[in-house]
Amino acid sequence: MDLGEILNSQQYISHHLDHLQIDLCTFKIVPSAEISANSFWILNLDSIFFSILLGCLFLIFFYKIAKNMTTSVPNKLQSIVELIFDFINGNVKDIYRNKNNLIAPLSLTVFVWVFLMNFMDLFPVDLFPLIGKYCFHFLSLRTVPSSDINITISMSVSIFILILFYSFKIKGIVSFLKELTMQPFNYPFFFFLNFILEIVNLLSKPLSLGLRLFGNMYAGEMIFILISGLLPWWAQWILTVPWAIFHILIISLQAFIFMVLTIVYLSMASKKH
Numbered sequence: 621m622d623l624g625e626i627l628n629s630q631q632y633i634s635h636h637l638d639h640l641q642i643d644l645c646t647f648k649i650v651p652s653a654e655i656s657a658n659s660f661w662i663l664n665l666d667s668i669f670f671s672i673l674l675g676c677l678f679l680i681f682f683y684k685i686a687k688n689m690t691t692s693v694p695n696k697l698q699s700i701v702e703l704i705f706d707f708i709n710g711n712v713k714d715i716y717r718n719k720n721n722l723i724a725p726l727s728l729t730v731f732v733w734v735f736l737m738n739f740m741d742l743f744p745v746d747l748f749p750l751i752g753k754y755c756f757h758f759l760s761l762r763t764v765p766s767s768d769i770n771i772t773i774s775m776s777v778s779i780f781i782l783i784l785f786y787s788f789k790i791k792g793i794v795s796f797l798k799e800l801t802m803q804p805f806n807y808p809f810f811f812f813l814n815f816i817l818e819i820v821n822l823l824s825k826p827l828s829l830g831l832r833l834f835g836n837m838y839a840g841e842m843i844f845i846l847i848s849g850l851l852p853w854w855a856q857w858i859l860t861v862p863w864a865i866f867h868i869l870i871i872s873l874q875a876f877i878f879m880v881l882t883i884v885y886l887s888m889a890s891k892k893h
Contacts, residue, residue, distance in 0.1 A: 746848065774830075
């Protein structure tokens with residue numbers, strides 16, 4: 621669907637919810653509305669591209685700051701980075717009691733990367749789709765990776781793999797299996813019931829982690845799209861500006877929650893029983 625051919629609000633909203641996708645069976649780049657029902661290997665190119673782009677910008681920015689860091693009076697950018705480091709480090713020390721050189725860098729990466737992905741929601745909803753249309757002839761484009769459930773679940777699955785890794789490494793296979801079968805009811809008769817309950821509890825961690833971020837960011841993006849699709853352009857700022865100001869709190873809070881839960885889950889996986 622061409623942006624110039626959108627006739628009503630329903631088409632406008634549907635258009636902005638379409639991903640730029642590639643069908644790996646045919647190697648064709650098409651919007652999600654035109655993907656065949658029989659297609660299996662589908663990639664959301666826009667979500668992948670913006671995720672990688674924001675990750676690279678994060679690494680380059682922090683590398684430049686670290687390379688030019690000084691012990692004298694810091695500049696504003698160095699001060700901001702130091703505040704972020706102190707904030708992350710304080711949370712890690714309060715939650716994760718064991719000594720692990722991976723947790724703090726992982727927490728920093730999770731917080732900043734998720735925040736940057738969420739921050740894309742503050743750009744005008746038509747800005748990047750219009751750039752994609754006129755510069756690259758893309759029929760659709762979504763720019764908020766964290767509103768794509770594939771991205772959020774992928775990140776939570778990565779955290780889940782680390783949870784399993786530290787559970788096996790620190791507790792050992794035998795102790796980890798005992799956790800799954802001997803609690804909360806430490807009787808042989810309840811071993812199977814314990815296993816079912818603990819497996820559900822274990823699998824709920826990545827699901828809740830990914831779905832929480834996806835749900836909040838999808839809802840925030842939808843509100844911006846509804847405001848843009850239902851109101852004339854000259855009146856949109858009446859609702860867009862207050863919602864954008866409030867949304868700054870939401871995107872920061874969701875990045876913080878994702879980071880804190882990551883630390884909490886890894887802390888639980890690293891405790892010996």
